Amino acid sequence: MLALPASAEPTDISVMQVERADKGLVLSAQVRFELPAVVEDALLKGIPMVFVAEATVLKDRWYWYDKEVAQATRYMRLSYQPLTRRWRLQVSSTPITAGGLTLGQNFDAREEALAALQRISGWKIAADAEIDPGAVHRVVLRFALDVSQLPRPFQIGVVGQPEWSISATEAARVPPEGAR
Template sequence: MLLLAAAAPARADNAEVTQLRLERTEEGVLLSASVSFELPPAVEDALLKGIPMFFVADASLLRDRWYWYDKHIAGGSRHMRLSYQPLTRRWRLQLSSQPIGNAGLTLGQSFDTQEEALAAVRNVSRWKIAELSDLEPDAKYSVDFRFRLDVSQLPRPFQIGAVGQSDWSIFAGRNQRLALENGR
């Protein structure tokens, strides 16, 4: 079942979640989202010099409770490492469920242009955030989605210069009420 959200998007200074959709399928609960942002000049300059940038998308599925804070049901993180290879003039994007530097399984893809690579970073498609067994039929749910540039994974000299600088800030988030239909 496809569920569309109707609330207005939350807007940050330089990024915006333009689309947020949740699907209930046999695979589980799948999230699709689009984030609109432009790279700040300092970030783009660092990328073109071969320094990789790290982006993180976080999603939490929350069940409404009247007596306390909403209960965290499920969720996850998607880590993305975008890099430019100056010698080959190709862009590389790596995806993982854990920070890229901590080994583990990563999926990689190469692109010819910066626009193609950023389009892959900006769009999250059919990301499994919960199992169907995690859901109660009569409960109401919301999803909390956040997307950001993770400066903590940059090389040390960039971390020191990036703290508190708006040129190194990309953040977008949206918390949206979603009702899962009972029928299949």
């Protein structure tokens, strides 16, 4: 078993809240992690890191496995521009490519960019039609660094290295509509 370095803190989802809204389920969460030195070094050299948040909505069933009723994915690309010394965070519901639609924000400090990356607020994860108002649902949130979107030489080099492992999973129950 590989041990994490003493300075590395585990990734966790410290706050997760799921609410029934007018048009479906809305998720808010706070993810806590520190960038490992190797990841920060790659960022400072201009290599972007893509983080993925994936929410799965499951309907509780007593007679069989829970039924998946909805799934939402959010891609967040964190990058550093060495020439301008600015951080950029791009957020999209589809994998981030050169021609895709993204919401971008620039930051002067690494701490500001990380705070925005670690905060998920008001994310619609399921439409009202997908949710049974009288049933209990369970929402599973997975957050991770997607090493498959790194340049090829990095992908080969990160295999088996725990410093590149940033991931957390959390679940929450959503009661039926009338229950409190």
